[in-house]
Amino acid sequence: MLGRFVxxxxxxxxxxxxNLLIQFFxxxxxxxxxxxEKQDACDYRHFNDFFTRMLxxxxxxxxxxxxxxxxxxxxxxxxxxxIRDEAIIQAKDHEYSLDQLLAGCSDWVQKFSNDKxxxxxxxxxxxxxxxxx
Numbered sequence: 001m002l003g004r005f006v007x008x009x010x011x012x013x014x015x016x017x018x019n020l021l022i023q024f025f026x027x028x029x030x031x032x033x034x035x036x037e038k039q040d041a042c043d044y045r046h047f048n049d050f051f052t053r054m055l056x057x058x059x060x061x062x063x064x065x066x067x068x069x070x071x072x073x074x075x076x077x078x079x080x081x082x083i084r085d086e087a088i089i090q091a092k093d094h095e096y097s098l099d100q101l102l103a104g105c106s107d108w109v110q111k112f113s114n115d116k117x118x119x120x121x122x123x124x125x126x127x128x129x130x131x132x133x
Contacts, residue, residue: 010047022050029125035059052128074126079119088117 012018022041026033033039037054044050062070079088086098086109098109122128 010051013046015042018044018046021047025050025124029123031125054129055127071120072130073120073122075120075122077118078121079117081117083112083115083117086113088119 009021019042022044025031025047026041033041035055036059037056038044041050044053064070081088083098087095088098088101098112099106102108102112
């Protein structure tokens with residue numbers, strides 16, 4: 001029931017409410033709107049439109065350096081390490097199996113066993129799209 005409420009709330013197009021919600025979110029989470037294609041909160045159809053906003057084409061120029069890691073998303077590395085015996089430590093020290101994370105695809109589980117992983121945390125202010133250059 002809560003999920004349905006949030007879903008509907010984030011898709012309301014009633015301008016006074018959706019504008020207030022978006023402006024409040026921008027203020028609370030210090031969202032950098034200078035890199036967004038639409039910088040005015042009023043220009044978004046609803047909150048979800050804002051939350052998945054497009055960036056200006058030059059907002060994320062790739063850094064091409066030998067030691068750089070290129071990420072397709074904004075975010076912070078919250079966990080990084082080795083996959084041990086098909087287990088990955090994720091958020092809040094919970095372990096998950098590769099089988100769980102890869103939906104039982106045994107070929108992929110075998111491929112990534114005893115390899116490395118990184119978990120990227122997207123905060124509310126981060127850009128919530130996969131960014132491909």
